[in-house]
Amino acid sequence: MTEVGNCVLVLGRIADAGLERLSSVGFRSVPLPDHSSERFAAVREADAIIVRMTPIDEELLKAAPRLRIVSRHGVGYDTVDLAALTRRGIPLTVTGDVNSGAVAEHTMALILALAKRITEYDSATRTGNFAIRDSFSALELAGRTILLLGYGRIGRKVAVLAAAFGMRVLVYDPFVEPAQITAQGYTVESDLHSALGKADFVTVHLPKTPETTHLIDAAALAAMRSDAFIVNVARGGLIDEQALFKALKEGGIAGAALDVFEVEPPSESNPIFTCRNVVLSPHSAAFTRECADRMAVASAENVIAFFRGNLDRRLVINPETLSDNL
Numbered sequence: 001m002t003e004v005g006n007c008v009l010v011l012g013r014i015a016d017a018g019l020e021r022l023s024s025v026g027f028r029s030v031p032l033p034d035h036s037s038e039r040f041a042a043v044r045e046a047d048a049i050i051v052r053m054t055p056i057d058e059e060l061l062k063a064a065p066r067l068r069i070v071s072r073h074g075v076g077y078d079t080v081d082l083a084a085l086t087r088r089g090i091p092l093t094v095t096g097d098v099n100s101g102a103v104a105e106h107t108m109a110l111i112l113a114l115a116k117r118i119t120e121y122d123s124a125t126r127t128g129n130f131a132i133r134d135s136f137s138a139l140e141l142a143g144r145t146i147l148l149l150g151y152g153r154i155g156r157k158v159a160v161l162a163a164a165f166g167m168r169v170l171v172y173d174p175f176v177e178p179a180q181i182t183a184q185g186y187t188v189e190s191d192l193h194s195a196l197g198k199a200d201f202v203t204v205h206l207p208k209t210p211e212t213t214h215l216i217d218a219a220a221l222a223a224m225r226s227d228a229f230i231v232n233v234a235r236g237g238l239i240d241e242q243a244l245f246k247a248l249k250e251g252g253i254a255g256a257a258l259d260v261f262e263v264e265p266p267s268e269s270n271p272i273f274t275c276r277n278v279v280l281s282p283h284s285a286a287f288t289r290e291c292a293d294r295m296a297v298a299s300a301e302n303v304i305a306f307f308r309g310n311l312d313r314r315l316v317i318n319p320e321t322l323s324d325n326l
Contacts, residue, residue, distance in 0.1 A: 005026060005027075005028065006026075006027050006028070006047040006048060006303075006307060007027075007028050007029075007030060007045050007046050007047050007048070007066075008022055008027050008028065008029045008030070008046065008047065008048045008049070008050060008300075008303055009029075009030050009032065009039070009042050009043055009045075009046035009048070009049045009050070010029050010030065010031040010032065010049075010050045010051075011032055011034060011036070011039060011049060011050070011051045011052060011054040012032075012033065012034035012051060012052025012053055012054060012073065013031070013033065013034075013052070014031075014050065014052070014073055014292070014295070014296040014299065015292040015293045015295070015296035015297075016296075017293040017296050017297050018050070018073075018293075018295075018296025018297050018299060018300040019031065019296070019300075021296075021297050021300040021301065021304070022300050022303070022304070025304055027048075027303070027304070030042050030045075030046070034052055034053045034054045035053070035054050036054075039054065039060065040059075040060065040063045041063075043060055043063050043064040043067070044063055044064065044065065044066075045066065046064055046066060046067055047066050047067065047068050047069075047307075048067070048068060048069045048070070048071065048303045048306070048307075049064075049067065049069075049070045049071065050071045050073055050299045050300065050303065051070060051071070051072060051073060051079075051080070052073045052074070053079060053264060053283075054079070055079045055080070055081075056070055056079065056080040056081060056084075056085070057081045057084065058081060058084050061081070061084055061085070061088060061090075067088070067090055068090065068306065068307075069090060069091050069093065069302070069303060069306045069307075070085060070090060070091070070092050070093070071092075071093045071299045071300075071302040071303050072092060072093060072094045072095065072299065073095065073295055073296065073299040074094065074095060074099065074286065074295060075094045075095060075096070075099070076207060076208065076234075076235055077092060077094065077317060078207070078208040078209075078235060080092055082317060082318060085318060085321070086318045086320065086321055089321045090321060091306065091311070091316050091317075091318060091319070091321045091322055092316070092317045092318055093299075093302040093306070093311070093315045093316050093317070094315055094317060095294075095295050095298035095299055095302070095315070096298065096312075096314070096315050097153050098291065098294040098295050098298050099285075099286035099291050099294070099295060100153035100154045100156075100157050101157060101291075102285065102286050102287070102288045102290070102291035103154045103157075103233055103285040103286050104154055104157035104158045104160075104161055105161070105288075106233060106259065106281070106284075106285035106286075107154070107158050107161075107203055107205075107231060107233050107285070108158065108161045108162070108165075110231050110233070110257035110259070110279055110281070111141070111146075111162075111201055111203070111229070111231060111257070112141070113257065113279045114201075114229045114231070114254075114255050114256075114257055114279055115138065115139040115140070115141055115144075115201075115229075116138045116139070117137055117138050118279070119279055120132070120276065121133075121138075139200075141162075141165040141166065141167050142165060142166030142167070143166060143167075143168075144167050144168070144200040144201065145167065145168045145169075145170060145198055145199050145200050145201070146158075146162045146167045146168070146169055146170065146199060146200065146201045146202075146203065147170040147171075147172060147189065147195050147196065147198065147199035147201070147202045147203070148162075148169065148170070148171045148172070148173075148203055148205060149172050149173070149192075149202065149203065149204045149205060149206055149215070149216075150172075150173055150204065150205030150206040150207075150234065151171045151173040151176045151180075151181060151205070152173075152205060154205045154233070154234075155171070155173070155203075155205040156184075158203060158205065159171070159184065159186055163185070163186075167201075168187070169185075169186040169187065170186070170187045170188075170189050170195055170198060170199060171186050171187065171188055171189060172189045172190075172192055172195050174190070192215075192220065192223075193219070193220060193223040194223075196220055196223040196224045196228075197223050197224065197225060199224070199225075199228055200225075200227070200228055200229070201228065201229050201230075201231065202216075202224065202228065202229070202230045202231065203230075203231045203232075203233070204216070204230070204231065204232040204233065204234045204238050204239065205233070205234050206234050206235075206238060207234070207235070208234070208235035208236075208237055208238060212238055213237050213238065214237065214238070214239070214240040214243075215238055215239075216230065216232075216238060216239040216240065216243075216244070217240045217243050218240065218243040218246070218247075221243055221244065221247040221252055221253060222247075222252060224247075224252070224253050225253075226251055226252060226253060226254065227254050228253050228254060229253065229254055229255045229256060229257070230244075230253060230256045230257075231256070231257040231258075232256075232257075232258050232259065232260055233259045233260065233285045234260060235260055236258075236260040236261040236262045236263070236264060236283075237262045238260075239256075239258075241261070241262050241270070241272060244256060244272065245271045245272050245275065248272070248275045248277055248278065249275065254277060255277035255278060255279075256272075256275075256277070256278050256279075257278065257279040257280070257281075258272070258278065258279075258280055258281075259280075259281045259282075259283055259284065259285045260283050261283070264283055265282070302315060
């Protein structure tokens with residue numbers, strides 16, 4: 001395969017380390033913001049795409065006659081039309097385990113923000129309500145119960161951190177052998193709604209699929225305790241935002257923290273933004289300085305490896321698109 005001179009369309013900002021890696025082997029990168037209207041013109045010359053959140057769909061692929069590979073800057077690929085790529089014989093790669101530690105830390109930061117009422121206390125202190133400290137409303141994590149929905153790389157790291165805070169860890173993941181969970185000292189839960197009723201904190205670490213979309217719906221939220229909190233750092237749409245807003249406003253649950261939204265970027269009129277018992281971040285759990293570099297370089301390395309003929313098949317979502325000599 002040819003290498004020098006290949007054009008890589010980069011959709012969404014990535015760390016300079018990734019662009020520098022492409023340049024170091026003679027690749028020409030064309031960076032555009034996510035969802036840029038210029039992508040349809042730029043993709044005509046692209047041999048490869050590195051993508052963050054821009055949809056890779058039939059419309060874009062029809063404008064990309066030279067495209068050979070799509071490299072996802074991350075691990076989720078719900079914005080990519082995998083079937084369309086596979087029909088074209090174009091592999092889709094992911095970065096592998098480069099962001100799980102950062103996302104796990106962010107999960108714990110959101111849990112702590114909810115438990116310690118960080119955003120409310122900050123606002124109150126700035127506006128002269130120093131007496132909020134006498135509400136005695138902050139919580140300790142030690143002795144509390146956390147339910148992890150999903151026990152992949154991120155879920156496992158959250159379990160370790162939560163246990164270090166003295167939390168009891170429950171795990172719901174029908175696709176993981178129970179023995180793997182119990183061997184770590186955690187409790188397996190086989191019934192979702194029953195498990196939700198046991199937890200002080202629920203954290204979501206699942207991929208977005210037709211089966212998991214709105215997994216946390218009105219019925220699931222009703223199964224939670226009124227003093228419990230939910231945190232989503234996985235994908236928007238796993239929680240039904242309308243149902244969540246209703247539960248928050250009516251006191252069905254105590255609060256929520258969201259790093260992801262059903263529509264991104266979310267509208268400023270999103271009703272959840274009116275809830276004071278919510279902590280928000282802009283789909284940024286993985287984007288520490290360190291992790292941004294790792295993800296950018298990993299996504300660039302996948303492109304380089306493809307054109308060199310030594311792509312790691314374990315990072316390819318549709319390996320049937322690869323030739324036997326890869």
